[in-house]
Amino acid sequence: MKIIYILALAMIISVMNSTMFNVALPSIRHDFDLSSSQVSWVVTSYIIIYAIGSVTYGKLADKYRLKNLMTIGLCLFAIGSIVGFVASDYWMVIAGRILQSAGASVIPASSMIIPIRYIAAEKRGRALGITSSGMALGTAMGPIIAGMITSFADWRYLFAISLLSLVTIPFFRKYLNQDQVRPLKIDIWGGILLATTVTLLLLAITNVSLILAIITIVMLIVFVIYIRKVDQPFLDPAIFRNSTYTTTMIIACLALIFNLCVPYLIPQMLSSIHQLSSFTIGLIMFPGALIAAIFGIVGGRIADSKGNTFLLRIAFVLQLITYALLAVFTDRSYWLIMGVLLIGNTGLTFAQVGLANTVSRTLDGAQVGVGMGLYMMLSFISGAIGTTVLGLILDRVKSPWSLNSIWYAGGANTFSNIFLVFAIWIAIIILFLFRYLRAANHNSTFSK
Structure with a gap:
């Protein structure tokens, strides 16, 4: 169960990172002289990549070792945090958030996979309870910590907090050593089609756009036709x-x-x-x-x-x-x-x-x-x-x-x-x- 507690710690940091920046949006908007729609991309970009990353890392976990995926994901998370911390222009803030999300999305995917692979079925509920507790605690702590930091220091320090995730890497590499990977072929085009469909869907939702909704439906139809015809599709319809x-x-x-x-x-x-x-x-x-x-x-x-x-x-x-x-x-x-x-x-x-x-x-x-x-x-x-x-x-x-x-x-x-x-x-x-x-x-x- 040691790995579950390490996972819960990573979950706290990941969830905090997703909720803290809601509090900082007014400060970011003021510093870069942005409109409401422009500053919303601090959150929107994170949401889109996070959703896509959850299923992508889940698919990659069928072929690659979890400890390697966790290492890569958490390193990306840290790199994005550094980019955001030193940001002097708004595009650097968005780049930092995208890199953060591309890395952090390994955590929710792993929070579902690790209990299944490493915990016996009769104890799995307790393991999922611990990771869910981490999610709840991160959700609660995020706005409070963000409020304290933005009250006394620059909002860029919110990025620095996420660097704490690096301390979990040695533990993941130590305990995630029982993976049995399979020689799968990764369907890159299927992944791209799925990512495009999900991106359009979330943009259609957040912008309440009928045109984007129609394009999303078209892309979904294309994706369904594609995975029904290709061998070893990214998302097996079976x-x-x-x-x-x-x-x-x-x-x-x-x-x-x-x-x-x-x-x-x-x-x-x-x-x-x-x-x-x-x-x-x-x-x-x-x-x-x-x-x-x-x-x-x-x-x-x-x-x-x-x-x-x-x-x-x-x-x-x-x-x-x-x-x-x-x-x-x-x-x-x-x-x-x-x-x-x-x-x-x-x-x-x-x-x-x-x-x-x-x-x-x-x-x-x-x-x-x-x-x-x-x-x-x-x-x-x-x-x-x-x-x-x-x-x-x-x-x-x-x-x-x-x-x-x-x-x-x-x-x-x-x-x-x-x-x-x-x-x-x-x-x-x-x-x-x-x-x-x-x-x-x-x-x-x-x-x-």
Whole structure:
């Protein structure tokens, strides 16, 4: 289990790097005299490469040793950090973020693959719980550390923090020594087509562009035709003939939307309704993330002892309670909201552990790398879609009324309505999709 703790440390640094720069955008915009659309590429470029890298490293892990991939990825991460730290022009900031993302994306891919290859199935839930705890802790620490640094020093020092990832390389090289690679041919053109399709999709989502959406659909059709004809394609379509894997992936994408939506929506609510500063918002959200990090390990043990079905029941019920309470008490005390987040973040972490453990059990050795990489990529894309939709709602919809008949939240109606929809969404998963998945698996993979 030593390698899992090292992986969790790398996960903390990686996730922090993805969340810290949201706080620094106003400073970067001011220093380089940028527009909002221009400075957004600090985040957008990272998102695009991160999503593509997750599945790419997953595919490469089927042919190359993980310790070598981790070494290359973390070195790229460090090089990007150095480029960003010394940036004197905006293009250097973007170049640094792209290099960072190209390297850091090895971590989420490996966080799914390493537990499968190095941890026995009966202990895998605990391992996934530890890595999920690292993700939760990194998410919480990122805005707080960024707020402190940007308050007292230059935003470039955010890049320097990511250099801490270098300390994990010797440990990865020591413990990742049991890989059994296969002599596969890497389908470069298939990888390029997939990367292009994902890039267009994320650009279409973030820019809300119909033209880009149409081009994305065309590229997707080309990609599907290509992988059906070529030998040893980058993404073997046979993986989708695994009905258990495909069904579980659908459930995961529908449920994991909230992993990005909630961290995006809560700060917006605390800022617009309660007029809190970024640093105070970070402090309000930190206890929930810390508890989620602690209980992530507990969730892994529950999955190992009681099964994934039992853990996911708890996860979805906790989320249902959270969104119902937030819908009712949207404009109440932010201390109350902080308490509710203790429940909600734990539910989100339990869902991460249970769903990842479930997906991992639907794959055999030849499909693990690309299958888990695809899982990470699609869950990330679903979250990106969710946050984009939320952004459009918050920008364009000002509800004079509330769907919630228990409590009318006045100026907070839009947020109240969104949380009520979240609660209904989770209720549908509990009542229908969850039951369907159990029936499809005949109580075999999903409940173990």
